[in-house]
Amino acid sequence: xxxxxxEDFQKINTPRLIAGSSEGGASVFRLDYKxxxxxxxxxxxxxxxxxxxxxxxxxxxxxxxxRAEDSYTHRHLCQYTALDVEMxxxxxxxx
Numbered sequence: 001x002x003x004x005x006x007e008d009f010q011k012i013n014t015p016r017l018i019a020g021s022s023e024g025g026a027s028v029f030r031l032d033y034k035x036x037x038x039x040x041x042x043x044x045x046x047x048x049x050x051x052x053x054x055x056x057x058x059x060x061x062x063x064x065x066x067r068a069e070d071s072y073t074h075r076h077l078c079q080y081t082a083l084d085v086e087m088x089x090x091x092x093x094x095x
Contacts, residue, residue: 001062009058009085014047016040016064027068029078040066048086057088 018041021028029040051059065082
C-alpha cells in the first residue's frame with residue numbers, strides 16, 4: 001500500500017453485495033437480501049472503471065472476491081483477497 005500511495009493512488013472500497021453478476025463468465029453466490037435478489041461480488045472491475053471515469057485517475061483496492069465455480073479438487077478457491085489496481089491512460093498504455 002505504501003508504494004501505491006507514494007505513486008498518488010487512492011484507496012477505494014467497493015460493494016461486496018450487489019444486485020447482479022459483475023462478470024459474465026463466472027458463477028456467483030446468489031442470496032436473498034431483505035426480500036430482493038443479491039449476489040456476492042465476483043470482481044471490482046466495474047466499480048473501478050466507473051471510479052476512473054468519475055475522475056479518480058489512480059485507484060486501488062484490497063478486498064475479498066467470491067467465485068462460485070464448481071470444482072472437483074480439495075483445494076478449490078471460492079474466496080480470496082485481491083489487490084486490484086486501475087489507472088487512467090492519458091497518452092499511451094506503456095505509461
